[in-house]
Amino acid sequence: MKQIRDEMAAFLKQEDIQKLVGKLAAQIENDYEGREIIFICPLRGSIHLTADLMRRISLPQQVDFVFVRSTEKGGAISMQKDISINITGKDVIIVEEIIDTGRTLSYLKDRLLASKPASLKIVTLLDKPARRELPIRADYIGKTIEDRYVVGYGMDSDEKGRNYSEIYVLKN
Structure with a gap:
């Protein structure tokens, strides 16, 4: 069966991704030491x-999940699943893949x-x-x-490809 990655070019190999995750984890551990x-x-x-960061960071931690979706390009945004734990007074980090x-x-x-x-x-x-519509920065x-x-x-591309351990780009 043909995979979506068959029509794409390798962009980041698994080792490169893990190096980036390690760098991010080290920065977070340093900034949140003892918290x-x-x-x-x-x-x-x-x-x-999220899973990779949690495994790399040895600080005390919790995780919660949200599901936020935009109805269409440029359309309304809605919360499909909100957090279930109390974050008042806590140190919170939103994890985004992109x-x-x-x-x-x-x-x-x-x-x-x-x-x-x-x-x-x-x-x-x-x-x-380059695609930013709102002034938000990580x-x-x-x-x-x-x-x-x-x-x-x-x-993903139409919910396909999320499971790939490497990241691919469309071939030019």
């Missing part, structure tokens, strides 16, 4: 990065800030500022990329 972190994982794409337009991330950030965490930061594996960035369509390591 507990609550990771917020937006479903579905961020599950791989920041593109920033619309859903901005919505999620505002929603979480309403719960009055002690701190709220954003970590992303990939940052694509505190921890694995790699800044050009405006390319990527699939793998949680990122």
